[in-house]
Structures are given as C-alpha cells and as structure tokens.
Amino acid sequence: MIAVSVQNLVKEYPRPDGTTLRAVDDISFSVEQGRIFGLLGPNGAGKSTTIKVLTTLLPPTAGTVLVNGFDAVAQPLQVRNSLCVVLQENAVEMFLTVRHNFLTFGRFHGLSSAAIERRMGRAVELFGLHEVLHQKPIDLSGGVKRRVQVAKMFLVDKPVVILDEATTGMDTFNKRATVNAIREEARSGRTIILTTHMLEEAEELCDSIAIINHGRIVAGGTMDDVKKMGLQMFYLTLKFNEIGKELQELVQKFAPVKLDIVDNEVNVTVREHHTALDILSLARSTGALKHFEITTASLEDVFVELIDRKRAAEGR
Template structure:
C-alpha cells in the first residue's frame, strides 16, 4: 500500500470510447486501506469503466490511478498480482467443479501443492460451499455461483478486491449473506471496492462512497455524512392524476422552506426545512391549485435525496433513463 495509508488514488481520470461516448470526465477519489468503498450510480454513470481502468483492463485517456501503491498504466503486472476482481458476469467454468475452479484460479497466480489445496478448502468452507465442492458448477444456484466467484477472487489473498455489481440477480437471502462476507473481508484488512446501483447496498456496506453521474463524481463521503448534509426532511406526495412540473412548482412557490422540487407523473418530491410544519402547507397549496393529493410521506434524508440534490433528478429516474 502507499505510504499515506491509501489503497487507491485516482486523479482526473478521463475516458472517451471510439463512438464518442465520454464515459469518464475528471473522476477523482481516494480509498483508505482496509475499508469498503462504494462506487454508486445508475447504469451508464461510469462505474464499470472506472473499475476496468483500476484493474488494468482498460487505459484512461488522461489522468492517473494508483492501486496498492502501483501505477495502473506503468505497472499493470504488479497491480494484477495485488488485486482480485469479480466481474458482473460469472467467471466460473460451469463444466468444472467448484473445487476445480478454485484450484485453477490459484495456479494462474503461481500457487500449488498443499498450500493451494488448503487455501481452496478454507474458502469453500468460508463461503458454505464444502458440501457442493465436487459438484459441477452448472448445477449451482445463482447465489452459489456468486459465492464461488468471490472465493476465486480471494484465492491468491489480494490486498484489494474489486466487486462489480456483486449482488445483481441474487435473491434477498443470498444478497444479505454476501453482504456479511464483504464486511468480514474489510475487518480482515482487505480493501473492498464495489460498484452498485442499489442504494440500500451502498448505505449498508460502504464506509465511504463516490456517487457518479454521467462520468463525473457529483458527491463523495460517508453515507451518513452525505445524508446529514441535507437539512430538513423529504416529503413525497402522490397525486391522484399526473401533473406538469411547472404547475406544481408554481403552486408551491410561496410555501416557505420548500426546495429541490421534482415532479414525475403523479409523484412530487421535495425537501422541506421542517417536515411537521411544512407538510400541511404543501398539501394546502397543492389542493388550492386543484392538484388533488392521494397520499403523503415524510422521511429522513436518504442517498436518493443526496443524488437528487446533486443531479436534479431522482436515482430511479436516472436508472430508467440512462444506457449502460
């Protein structure tokens, strides 16, 4: 690791693909050693491109990145020996057993003999795969395959583990089980970098995170710190019929302490300085403008509200509108 305790240093990364799509535009962040760091953003935000550069699978157009103290462009072989990488798509060979997949992965890193066998056995036990170790991977469930993918990423004992959308497609039980393993890795001193488009996953796991939108970092910090920076509460109103954004904003223009108004069909979302006193005024103003209310909800700040504050749109609308 670097002398200043950073597992990863990223400075002003840019990347434009041949079709003209600018995937990264000045991405900058740092990851302290032994933490879980989340790259949060909708599809197309630049998360996977960032991971590809940090794992030496792609080269930036400009900027600099260091992983485990090594420059990803100047020293790619040394970076690869220090990291593990679990891609979105499974890297397991379905025609081999779980044990055979782990053994092969270890040999690719120069491991062998008794040490490799013991390492494989330990990982199979750790991820609850001992009973199926000698079954073909094609018979595994999705959760079992994902556990094996992560075990393969750990077989050579990397200092930094990259997990690209690790829980996509998993059922809730398998997702929570993998969350527990990710937390255990960080407690054991492994730096974990994960990309995710699940807000609750970033909130649950990350010690710190960077929120990406359209190739730029729009906010970074701890989940709690980012949420606390938003004063007041969130009010979400469901109207009985869809409304125009300008109509809603005009209706709420004279209500004090209301800001960051976003309208999507029947849903109205806004930040209010004092939820208990502001909510009745919001409802009254909407009703006075012939905008009938079906329901209203007050909540504490969320990561979705953080994203809304910095981008002007909700995370859900961004996820639905962007292309991977």
C-alpha cells in the same frame, strides 16, 4: 495509507462515426487501506469503465490510477498482483467442478495446492458451497455461479478487492453472507471497492462513496457528507388515535416539502431540523399522538435527487 488513488481519470472510446464517447470524464477519488468505497450510479454512468481501468483491462485516455502505490499504466503486472476482481459479467470455468475452479484460481494467484485446500474450507463455508463442490457450474443456477465467482475472492489475500455488482443475482441469505464477508475482509485490512445498484447495500457497507453520472462524480465523501451535500431532509411520521380537521391546516403553516395524511397517520417532509421538532411539539399538544418517528434522507433519496438535479441542469 492510500490504497487506491484515481486522479483526473478520463476514458474515451472511439465511435464508429469517428467521434469519441467520453465514458469517464475527469474523475478523482482515493480510498484508504482497510476502507470500503462504493462507486454508485445509474446504468452507463461509467462505473464499470472505471473498474476496467483500475484492473488494467483498459488503458486510461488521461489521468493517473495508482493501486497499492503502483501505476496502472506503467506497472500493470504489479497492479494485478495487488488486487483480485469480481467482474460484472459471470466469470467461472463452466466445465470444471467448483473445487477445480478454486484450484485454478488459487494457482493463478500464486498459491500452492495445499494452501488452496486449506483456504477453500472457509470460502466454501462462507458461501454455502459444500453441496456443489464437485459439480460443474454449467449445471448450477445463476445465483450459485455468482457465489462461486465471489467466493474465489476470499481464497486469496490480495490487498485490494474490487467487486463490480458482486451480489447481483444472489438471494437474500447469500447477499447477507457476502456483505458480512466483505466487512470482515475490510476489518482485516483489505481495501474494498464496490459498485452496486443496491443503495441499501452501499449504505450498509461503505465508509465512503462517489456517485457518478455521465462519467462525472456528482457527489463524493463519507456517507454523511454525501447525504448532507445532496439533500437536507427530515421525514416525520406521526400516528394519532384520531386526527382533528385543524391539524392539516396547522402543519401546512410550517410550509413542508410534502404532507400526506392517510387515516390516522401523517407523513411530513421538511428541510429543517427545528421545523420537524416544532411539528412534533404541535402533534404532542393535541394529546392524541400515539407514535412518532423522525428519519433523515436515505442514500436512495440522495441518489435520485442528485441524478435528477444533474439531468435538470443538462436540460433533459
């Protein structure tokens, strides 16, 4: 079942000089129920605008957005009833205690006080908020405020959760807790849409992603699809007891994309899988090979490559 469907979405903002800025330019994607979808892109790419349309904060200029089967323009209330959102901006009640933050949030989402109290325990435990439960966010650090904001999402069980840069400002421990909680929620059938700058996080979490730049999707699909689409690269790391002078010449014959030799370590980047294996055979034949490792392109490599390609295509 498709939980979120975005078809040919366009969002334009009027500029003071009378022209328009097209922040989102004809993008389409869909997310199945219980899956984690990542929307990636540099600053100003159109991620947050897309999220604002999804959450009914902004009306689209054109296109269709369906959340849980409801149209974001025609049925905004039903859409809002189907989701909960962590916006990019900090959003906590500064002058209410953390406990009261949970109580008010739960009430807005239709929970009784007893139900909120029951669910609060899990959210508090998950995000380590026991010690600050009776403190006001105005007295807490930015990272803890963010934890409070994210923890609220785990108080309610709306089918779609939207997280706009949710882990920004969190320390490693809490990032880990958030990532684990997101995974658990997806396993329980909730659909997660997240935007992040942290590509490792997206790589670790997402079932599928869309890379967006200047309002357009430059790559989309499963993580493997995107990696293949963006960059077919193999990274070979070879460690030797000692390196003979002839090795560099022999490796150069394979025309690698990149070759670095530092001390007794050789790092080679090649485009073909069989080339990597051939170089590995060559390395073994020297009898001095101590350790080797072959990896494929990371999401970060793909991301940088795709954005660079787009910039080059636009002559920038």
